[in-house]
Amino acid sequence: MNEVHHIEQVLIDSLEDFSISRTERKELKELLAGIHGNVAEQAKVRQLAFRLAAKSIGEIGEMAAMDWLQSIIKLIYSQEAEVKSSAYFSPGENCLHRIQQFIREAQSTLDICVFTITDNRIVEKIIDAHARGVKVRIISDNDKSEDLGSDFDYLANKGIACRADRTDAHMHHKFAIADDNKLLNGSYNWTRSAATENNENVTITNHKKLVRQFQNEFLRLWSSLK
Structure with a gap:
């Protein structure tokens, strides 16, 4: 039906x-x-x-x-x-602070799908979320996970579920979903240079249809990387 x-x-x-x-x-x-x-x-x-x-x-x-x-x-x-959306831009620390807040506010689940993670200020918040019982899952690009400064293996060693793309193409997404009801998405790479040098953006929304579409894409990728 x-x-x-x-x-x-x-x-x-x-x-x-x-x-x-x-x-x-x-x-x-x-x-x-x-x-x-x-x-x-x-x-x-x-x-x-x-x-x-x-x-x-x-x-x-x-x-x-x-x-x-x-x-x-x-x-x-x-x-x-009930739809609430907001946008943030860099250079500057607006995007960084909003990503940190997004992670800090997660209560039960946090699905992260990003090209690379090298900013320790974000990594600390992810580890904090994991420590307080939030179910964290991370998908990242396999090539970038081997870069100097990448925190992908460090997060995996902390007991966080991590899977890397294994295709020849790049897994270039930069989005996260908290508690199945809030989406963070944008061009912003989770790196220090994204805050200090690049023109980047982050959008956060609770738009149900968009959240569901990104959640479906995360689940599709997660299942394909078993």
């Missing part, structure tokens, strides 16, 4: 007692998160809600039907108001 059909069944069930229960509201929010940012799918759900409300007027009355419809419309678009 696809997400829109699943949503339709939850909406129909909620109309049986003319209101949305706490359980139904939670289920709807989770389902609607799956189509967050997909304007066409959101429009389908909105049109479906209008049709169901119109059909139910004779049974529950216009006011109750419109109250129900208003609740559904709010749920469909409430995800938009």
Whole structure:
């Protein structure tokens, strides 16, 4: 059953007692998160809600039907108001400080996929996260992991799960995902020169669809490097 059909069944069930229960509201929010940012799918759900409300007027009355419809419309678009995104730039230490904060704020999981890691100030925060029980996984480029100053082996020796790309091409990503709900992405290499010399950028967002897409890419790469 696809997400829109699943949503339709939850909406129909909620109309049986003319209101949305706490359980139904939670289920709807989770389902609607799956189509967050997909304007066409959101429009389908909105049109479906209008049709169901119109059909139910004779049974529950216009006011109750419109109250129900208003609740559904709010749920469909409430995800938009919850999106928080910000951008940071270098030279300077704005990107570095925001990466450190991103790692420090991770509570349960931290998936890192970066071309190289040589900045000890970032490495310290990764080790701290691992020490406090955060499940850390790191993917990096195999060639860069052999560079002088690379901390890839050092992190692996600290007990952190690390896997290196083994293809002839470079694993050139620079992104991280914390707690399955927050994404850090940008051109910024996790090196000291990125802060002191280069024009770089970092973006952080909790946009559900983007987080999910990057998480899928991380999992694809992680599985391919067994």
